[in-house]
Amino acid sequence: MILQRREAIPTILVVVAFIGGAIASPYFLDFRYLLDASSLYVETGLLALGMTLVIICGQIDLSVSSTLALVACIVAKLLAAGWSAGLATPFGLALGALLGLVNGLLVSKLRLPSFVVTLATMAAYRGLAQVMMGAQSVRIPASMSGIDSARLPGTPIPLPLSILILAAALTGLLLHRTVMGRWIYAVGTNERAALFSGVPTSRVTTTVFVVSGLLAGFAGLVLASRLGVARFDHARGMEVDAITAVVLGGASIYGGRGSVLGTMLALLLVAFLRIGMGLANVTAEFQLAAVGALLVISVIVTNVVERYSGGRGDP
Amino acid sequence: LAGCNRGGDRVAEGEGGSAGKKLRIVYIPKNTGNPYFEEVTKGFRDAANEIHADFTTTAPATAEATSQIPIIKEQIQRGVDVIAISANSPDALNPVLDEARAKGIVVITVDADLVGNESHRDAAVLPADFGEIGPSQVELLGKLTGYEGDFAILSATTDAPNQNAWIAKMKEARKDPKYSKMHLVDLVYGDDAPQKSTTVCEALLTKHPGLRGIISPTSVGLAASAQVVERAGVYPGGDHVVGKGLQLTGLSTPNQLKKFVNNGVVTAFQLWAPYNEGYLAVYLGQRIHEDGLKPAVGFFFETAKLGKRKFSNKLELIGGPLQTFDKSNVEKFSF
Amino acid sequence: MQTNPLVTGRALRMAFGGVEVVKGVDVELLAGEVHAIVGENGAGKSTVAKILAGVHRPTGGLVEVGGQETLLEGPRQALALGIALIHQEPLTFPDLTVAENIFVGHQPLKGRLVDWRKMESRADELLSTLGARFRSRDLAGGLSVADQQMIELASALTHNVKVLLMDETTAALTPKEVAELFEIVGRLRADGCAIAFVSHRLGEVFEISDCITVMRDGEKVGERRPAETEVGEIVRMMIGREITVPPSSERAPDSVTRTESPTFAVKSLASKGRFEEVSFEVHSGEVVALAGLVGAGRTEVCESIFGVRPMTGVVELDGKTVQIRSPREAIALGLAMVPEDRQHDGLLLPMSLAHNATLATVQSTARTGWLADKQERSSAKDYLERLHTAYRSLDQKAKELSGGNQQKIVLAKWLMAAPKVLILDEPTRGVDVGAKEEVHRLVRDLAAQGMAILMVSSDLSEVLAMGHRVLVMREGRLVAEMSQAEATAEKVMLAATGQVSSAA
Amino acid sequence: MRPDPATAKAGRVWALREFGTLALVVVVFIAAGSREPRFLQASSLNSILLWIPLLIVIGMGQMLVIVTRGIDVSVGSMVGLSGILVGMLFRTHPGLGVLPGCLAGVGVGLLLGSLNGLLIAVARIPPIIATLGTLSAFRGLTFIVSGSKQINSNDLPDALTRLSLDGPVHVAGVTLSWILFLALLVAAATAFAIRRTRSGRDVFALGSNPDAARLRGIPVTRTTYLVYAFTGALSGLAGVMYASRFGFVNPATAGQGMELSVIAAVVIGSTKVTGGSGSVLGVLLGCLLLGTINVALAVLGIDATWQLLIYGLVILLALLVDKGVQGAMTRWQGAR
């Protein structure tokens, strides 16, 4: 019930953004286009889903966009080397999970601060991709590319979008319906108390990073397929968009608070905002400023609402 | 030839803007805040005014490979007639550009082409003859150093298509016996980031004490290097000069180097007229869109202001020509 | 003795999230008087204290300082007016030295700069008068709850306090330390300070206070002079009913039918620099009380057994040697531990009561790994009610409960796990008489049902009343073991303080 | 969480932790020097000593922010905005002196930092969110005020560039530039302030236990506000130093991504990310390590494509060293 109240704000904002977009540009109210344009945010969405778990667990993962790029590059190379899609895809996912596992172990076993660990792996993973690929980029064979021109059979919904929705549903189940999910909240709230209550804290922490890596790997496959090529410098800075979405969605950066629904609503919000401003030819710098301001304002509003609804206002 | 000459004549007759609805052109530079593309945009504006086209420009905040994709999609949705773009990636844009062309939008790459993916655009307008840039940079350095001594190249990123193309040509050009006494001793990358360019340039001076020359075919690299060379005082007439001194040259807009030309740190450097690229792109777009012009290799394209230009082998028009700047003329330019 | 009020609360009211928890309370703290405030858990004692110290701004009523109405902006201003509060849950800065902790916010200055030498020397003086084990340059991190409270006391003394509010300051202290504390309180009283003394230990209350205010459900039910009343009456006023069972301190324990082989045994446990050669057994159906001075290492022994800290030695369950490397493994083996530091180790303060209560059992309740919300909530409700916990709803946040009620949540969590061996570290710290009784009865019942129980306590009467056997630790070693029959307050204290050669 | 005596002991000898960083600096020097003797020449030392000043100045603020359990990822954007504004000031007032310019930069930074401070201390927005917001907001503003136009070297007074071109001290070909001294001055002042002023101590108390800080009467809001305002002011100063160092200010690249290096330097400098503890010396060494690595990579001529990877690995290595394999191993137990 508290959760619902927390998602109220993003929901309202989404509606506002939608109306705003419709007013700002005559080209906005075209649902097919909205669907297509939104599917450009699928990779960000997948990263944001993983990031939601990580942040609720009281950690942060800055390495996701690098993981994305590395997985995309390696899978592309494998496909070029003649691997079948059926083989390369699971391999890519496994690789993503593995990269996440490295983060997870460094954070949970060696007790290193996730901010710095993932800051380092952010450089290391992309660096690895660069070493492997050098300057050139690798083509994705036609069989695996062009995912966003494909649509969910019988619907106008682009395939990537439906993938994101599915992933969100699964993540939601994990977070809100399983014991692991409850543990994630517990560890994010008070790791020591969780430990005393028999929660396998380091396993939980590791898990969230693994999931984050897995989803990042998945995002890598989607992006590679959409672009038809993979390259070490793709998706730079996407981690910031992901974090933005998670926090806009009402998650507490201090852990213990947040939800999948909130994150997805926030993502939709950002998408509509960007699309609307883009169609209205709002310059990049104004878009930057606008999204930044939105983030700050939404958090202020949340705080205010909570303070007056007797919830916890203190950050 | 004739067919296209007629086209040229018609432009010369100046009856560009067709009656009825205005031609809608958008230009998408690599990123905002890049002085070089400011100048290109100026060319776009003037030409668009001449033919009464409706011109807009919009760019991503960063030159990240995929950052132009949403913008292109938006422009497709806005139903523009011509998309001119300085591509941030030689291949990541293929799908979305195909989508645009499928909708009958003319796609012209400006300054940065889709190297190896030329089939995904209608035509390109490039800064200068790539065959010419490399050699003339080497020649310029040769003139400055008396055709002798070690020299190094400070480029942008390892994967910048233009840079790599030019560097390849420089290496070729050196085969000419005339340059036999010039030795390319190092090739480094500053990622077009001030800090890194500065650091690698300093490293060059450390590694090669007797270095005679540095070619930096990118304005960030050149500006950063100029600062380094001035500090080290190794330029001809500098207070730590070794032998004849180090000659720094490369490609940059005049404004960014005026100070260093005037205080002698840089003797001479080059650039083409970015303005022309924008100017050409507009007319080219109009001709293809309104008159169904089919660019063909070896054919000529003519504009009243810039005269005739030939489509080279990959359907490129050349903004060119290369202009050399030094004390005598640098103050005359302001871009 | 003068009688001018230094601080007065008139018709104080306080509401949290619309729930009124203090309903028109009047208190008057007179110069040169120790004023005790007693009441059940959740009665509102801490809240009143916090209002007087400017931590909470009352939603009704007013505070008078030195006779005139004052709107306390916050703790800063209160301190400036000479009003200091020693909080129920200690508030130290682990990364700072003890000296800094004492002088935080009002470091001695030389010119406009902090004078470290002066700060540390003054801190050391204070600490020695308080008889502290630690010195001014030590880091505060890692000191025990009691040590931390001592730091707060010292800090309060450095502001030349006129009004000292002590919220359950004695809860973690042993009689020896309580005596030292009371000495200081006596001195302050003589200097004409006003002292408010919140405590559940009625014995101490009667020993030290000049006046007792009794609270119940946020209301003041009466004010008495110790001379004119007795424990029974106060207790009746506190809980508003006759307690049928006599206070545990006078009650003989149930006789135990000892199983011949112990359910739980540890052999020569050691942890470098903390404790060594700790060996003891706990039989099923038996309550073993572990006494000792604060800092003796009891908590650390418990935490080590429970797998929170590394240690060496052998742990046996039902005669079989077991490896415990984490609380998880301990729980799997049928152990449970109620930690000493409720707030840090026991609770998820911002989370709901339901989730707190079921945290240890959520996995076993949910056989498949999918949560079983219904069972969870019903059993949570069930256990919380069994412990007579005062709460509004299962979705209420744990941090909104009073100290005692929070402890009950922690207990409920472990009872749900139905452990074979239950370790309790200061289970009744900051718990009121009524609740304390319930906890004691509960512990007895659990033992009677065959649970093996190890109970750490600094409360002598509790140790004597509950322990079928009493172990005593001193400076990391077991120094004495005595049967219920042998154990007397004197013996235990002597062993704990090391006045006799170890008798174990 | 209440640290156990183990960390308490470690804490008492906190100073030792910095030596881990120092050791790494030495290691990098030896490793690089043995592969390329020229690396040990004065010129690369010069290069390092010019690499670190900006980082040091911002690092001082960032360190205090992290000590209060906060983070400021907007520093890079603040550098950019103040750099551009001061640059425009110089362009429109060619006669303007360097000192007024620096003050203007500090002023601008102070303003931006104050905004961060208000958002975080008063509006109670979690630091990473507030500064993520201002990170893009300030960058956007930079484009807007500058009309996306770059400040070129001929717009900047020579006196300004002189600050980094030469300096008061020359020893054996090594020039200790003015901006380096400026940075060290800032560092010294910070060190003194955090040790000897009440507000300075309040910062550490606040970071060590925020609840206690509030209840023990520390001006939490003011202190929090101050650290961000301070960081802003320093970033503003760094903006001017940036203009001096590189001789041009581009609205897109100025300070871009700098926050990561700064945070890395601060954390490598054994500042406790969980708050409450950090030292100026540590940050100085952290900056020195990063600077050394960057220059070493360049001088060794390590293939550009390898640099990112190595950079990442070295930060990890630094973390591990700082942690100390010993401590890490014992925690392995507790971590279960």
Ligand SMILES: Nc1ncnc2c1ncn2[C@@H]1O[C@H](COP(=O)(O)OP(=O)(O)OP(=O)(O)O)[C@@H](O)[C@H]1O
């Ligand atoms: N911050 C808070 N938010 C909401 N409710 C609170 C808060 N603090 C206290 N309460 C409520 O106020 C009531 C009184 O709490 P208080 O701590 O004053 O009781 P107490 O007499 O000190 O109990 P104990 O002896 O267990 O410490 C309790 O019911 C508690 O739930």
Ligand SMILES: Nc1ncnc2c1ncn2[C@@H]1O[C@H](COP(=O)(O)OP(=O)(O)OP(=O)(O)O)[C@@H](O)[C@H]1O
């Ligand atoms: N001799 C000592 N000097 C300083 N600190 C000590 C000493 N002995 C124990 N401590 C610290 O005091 C704390 C109290 O230890 P511990 O809690 O295990 O003892 P205890 O008997 O359980 O005390 P308590 O009654 O507080 O539970 C421990 O955290 C330990 O770090």
Ligand SMILES: [Mg+2]
């Ligand atoms: Mg209380």
Ligand SMILES: [Mg+2]
């Ligand atoms: Mg204890």
